[in-house]
Amino acid sequence: MTSHRFQPQGPLSGRLRVPGDKSISHRSIMFGALAVGETCVTGLLEGEDVMATAAAMRAMGATITKQGDEWRIHGVGVGGLLQPTGALDMGNSGTSTRLLMGLVASHAITAAFTGDASLSKRPMGRVIEPLSRMGASFEASPGGTLPLLMRGAQPAVPIEYRLPVASAQVKSAVLLAGLNTPGITTVIEPVPTRDHSERMLRGFGAELDVEEIGGERIIRIHGEAELKPQQVVVPGDPSSAAFFIVAALITEGSDLVIDNIGLNPTRAGLIEVLRQMGGNIEELDRREVGGEPVADLRVKHSALTGIEVDPAIAPSMIDEFPVLFVAAALAQGTTVTSGLDELRVKESDRLSAMAAALTLAGARVTECEDGLVIEGTGGEPLAGTTGEPVTTHLDHRIAMSMAVAGLASRGGVEVDDTSPIATSFPNFMALLEGASQ
Ligand SMILES: O=C(O)C1=C[C@@H](OP(=O)(O)O)[C@@H](O)[C@H](O)C1
Ligand SMILES: C=C(OP(=O)(O)O)C(=O)O
Numbered sequence: 001m002t003s004h005r006f007q008p009q010g011p012l013s014g015r016l017r018v019p020g021d022k023s024i025s026h027r028s029i030m031f032g033a034l035a036v037g038e039t040c041v042t043g044l045l046e047g048e049d050v051m052a053t054a055a056a057m058r059a060m061g062a063t064i065t066k067q068g069d070e071w072r073i074h075g076v077g078v079g080g081l082l083q084p085t086g087a088l089d090m091g092n093s094g095t096s097t098r099l100l101m102g103l104v105a106s107h108a109i110t111a112a113f114t115g116d117a118s119l120s121k122r123p124m125g126r127v128i129e130p131l132s133r134m135g136a137s138f139e140a141s142p143g144g145t146l147p148l149l150m151r152g153a154q155p156a157v158p159i160e161y162r163l164p165v166a167s168a169q170v171k172s173a174v175l176l177a178g179l180n181t182p183g184i185t186t187v188i189e190p191v192p193t194r195d196h197s198e199r200m201l202r203g204f205g206a207e208l209d210v211e212e213i214g215g216e217r218i219i220r221i222h223g224e225a226e227l228k229p230q231q232v233v234v235p236g237d238p239s240s241a242a243f244f245i246v247a248a249l250i251t252e253g254s255d256l257v258i259d260n261i262g263l264n265p266t267r268a269g270l271i272e273v274l275r276q277m278g279g280n281i282e283e284l285d286r287r288e289v290g291g292e293p294v295a296d297l298r299v300k301h302s303a304l305t306g307i308e309v310d311p312a313i314a315p316s317m318i319d320e321f322p323v324l325f326v327a328a329a330l331a332q333g334t335t336v337t338s339g340l341d342e343l344r345v346k347e348s349d350r351l352s353a354m355a356a357a358l359t360l361a362g363a364r365v366t367e368c369e370d371g372l373v374i375e376g377t378g379g380e381p382l383a384g385t386t387g388e389p390v391t392t393h394l395d396h397r398i399a400m401s402m403a404v405a406g407l408a409s410r411g412g413v414e415v416d417d418t419s420p421i422a423t424s425f426p427n428f429m430a431l432l433e434g435a436s437q
Helices: 022-034 048-059 094-105 125-133 168-179 196-203 238-250 269-276 311-330 341-345 350-360 396-407 419-423 428-434
Strands: 004-006 013-017 038-042 063-067 070-074 110-114 137-141 145-151 160-162 184-189 208-213 216-222 231-233 255-262 280-289 292-300 334-336 364-368 371-375 413-415
Touching: 004 396, 022 038, 022 048, 022 063, 022 070, 022 094, 022 168, 022 196, 022 231, 048 063, 048 094, 048 419, 094 110, 094 125, 094 145, 094 168, 125 137, 125 168, 168 184, 168 196, 168 216, 196 208, 238 255, 238 269, 238 280, 238 292, 238 311, 238 396, 238 428, 255 280, 269 280, 269 311, 311 334, 311 341, 311 350, 311 364, 311 371, 311 396, 341 350, 350 364, 350 371, 350 396, 396 413, 396 419, 396 428
Parallel strands: 013 255, 038 231, 160 184
Antiparallel strands: 004 413, 038 070, 063 070, 110 145, 137 145, 184 216, 208 216, 255 292, 280 292, 334 371, 364 371
């Protein structure tokens, strides 16, 4: 555990660049490892979560190396994954676990999945259920958690699966299992979630179609696919940029440009909500990078007003709520959020963790069953923590959100453990320090 006190540090200005998108980075390694030939990836996020995916794909036969700024992946072909000799250690990463369980489900592989204390509490029943229907079998810990052992099915059975939770990880697990399954595997998504798997699988040459009927998305993947190696350019992660967007909005005098941010509509909910609150966020040089819309964002200090956040927007900003709560704590008036049950099953219970942390830092927060209600200060800094530090519960987003709260406090915010930040944003502390110089 490495504790740190985050202090007010003056306006954020100049330009900065955050690391590559975590979701796209995981997928570029997985899909590269299933293509025949060499995939090259630039802008890959070198965080611990993505490295857990890389280690697992190596353990199942792929060759993954870094030369200069470029990652090169020699794939084994769909159906060609090898039996790993040891357990696959997923660290802190839900995305690695659920997507790789999907891949293993349609290979003749038996694999043990393990993870850290946070990941070992997270629900895997949501992927065990559809993957069992496809023929895989499981021995999981009580409650459907890690560690677990799974046996893939060869051949697997194609299914039509309606997602019971809005989850891109569950959607992707079924689609990835479908890659090596004869016939057509169908996922019905009542509420759209991030669509990187669909975009990238198409880019790698899979036959995948998406039909929209009455707001639902019906995604069909043709099995026994052949993936072709690609040149992937990973855009900057909007979920990482979120910390700097909020930091600039709530710190007086700030005028910051964050370069090269992915603005896929299934990820851009936070920007919309912050604009509704009065945030001044300008998109510069909108363009396309690696098949994703991208822009540089210019963010200026703004007087924010509390709002009622429409729960329908939640899937497009699911990882950004912790830092939105910080913005709300500094806004004028009340912010009400609801429909956020999924936040209770992330790296931590993010509703209770943020309610406790913000309260300790002097904010006025009420925790409800499926959201938080926050009375903002109207721009006045929070008091900050005095005695005990805030608890991050092995959750990178709690640590970074409370770092941002520290900037907008009188006495600073003490965070008990900054080490989880390395899972998604290894240079966060250095960038934060540099942004005010
Ligand atoms: O598919 C992905 O890359 C992700 C999906 C989301 O999880 P859920 O599918 O559990 O909502 C998100 O929270 C996670 O950080 C990354
Ligand atoms: C929920 C997250 O990641 P994962 O599910 O991959 O652990 C996150 O990065 O906020």
